Amino acid sequence: MTAPEPPVRVTKLGYVSFETPDVAxxxxxxxxxxxxxxVEETTSQVFLTTGGDHHCITIEKAEVSRGRNVIGYEIRESLDNAQLRLKEAGLASERRTDIGPGTPDVLVIEEPLTGSALHLYEEQSRSGVDSTFDHRPNKLGHVAAYTPSPRDMRSFYEGALGFRWSDTVGDFFVFLRCNADHHAANFMQSTTMQGMHHIAYEARDLTHLQTMIDNLNKHDYRLYWGPGRHSVGHNIFTYHEDPDGNHIELFTQLDVMLDEDNGYFEPRPWHEHFPMRPTTWEADLAVMNKWGPIPDGMIKR
Ligand SMILES: [Fe+2]
Structure with missing residues (x-):
């Protein structure tokens, strides 16, 4: 039996918002x-990009630092059709033309369990930004959040937004993809923590990752974890904190599933299984870091 077609098919993680007491x-x-x-500054927001899309990060002023209260997802079908299909599925959405520059036409729905606003759109305006070969990340990769129920979140992301399951660690950390990349959204179970867990930016390759980290060091930012290699997604990872204390991952070599019909990730010599299919992993050290240790307090739940 085939699963019912989801009302919306997300194809890209487009943008993530940050609130901060110190915008500058x-x-x-x-x-x-x-x-x-x-790319652009308005009276209330700053818009930043890594490439052709108008923005992938927005920053606005608030009393308290917060990440991921808004997530923008690009979708495949028309917004007219998406709104209709969401309504048929019993999901309320609001069509907005006043969100801001870069996204003139947006469907807004509320993410269950977190209350974050999900912006669904067909296409962003172009940024007009020239490409560079310096330390700028290749793209926004994924954003991870806490939720009281990864199972319910997975069910919503698969059933309403067309995401596919990629992996789970234990029963507390689920990874979901919306295109070939192993994950664009991941959710960790917690009843005490809320909000963003971390956000991740992709490097083109190891040399690019090194350039990014050397540039962190030039500005006195130090890694608190990594480089290492996760088993889940098999990306080479590094983590540091931004000036607000948000957890930032810079990574490369994330697994990709090029053929959904085959159902396995492209083979790599560091994989534990061949073929490497979506898996429920035991929560142990090697799953979190194949190369070395985990700092104390790294997994807060
Ligand atoms: Fe990550």
Missing amino acids: RLTEYYTKVLGFAL
Whole structure:
């Protein structure tokens, strides 16, 4: 039996919002330390990009630092059709033309369990930003969040937004993909923690990752974990904190599933299984880091 067609098919993680008490400080971190291009500033928001899309990060002022209260997803079908299909599935959405520059037409729905706003759109305006070969990340890769129920979140992301299951660690950390990349969204179970767990930016390759980390060091940012290799997704990872204390991953070599019909990730020599299919992993050290240790307190739940 085939699963019913989801009302919406997300094809890309487009953008993530940050709220901060110090907009100038976080903007300087994104432009100087990570090399993002500043595309546009309004009275309330700063828009930053890594490439052709108008933005992949927005920053706005707030009393308290917060990440991922808004997530923008690009979808395959028309917004008219998506709105209709969401309604048929019993999901309320609001069509908005006033969200801001870069996204003139957006469907807004509420993410269950977190209350974050999901913006669904067909296409962003172009940024007009020239490409570079310096320390700017290749793209926004994924954003991870806490949820009281990874199972319910998976069910919503698969059933409503067309994501596919990639992996689970124990019963507490689920990884979901919306295109070939192993994950664009991942959710860790917690009843005490809320909000964003970490956000991740992709390097083209190891040399690019080194350039990014050397640039962190030039600006006095130090890694608190990595480089290492995760088993889940098999990306080479590094983690540091931005000036607000948000957890930032810079990574490369994430698994890709090029053929959904085959159902396995492209073979790599560091894989534990051949073929490497979506798996439920035991929560042990080697799953979190194949190469070395995990810092104390790294997994807060
Ligand atoms: Fe990650």
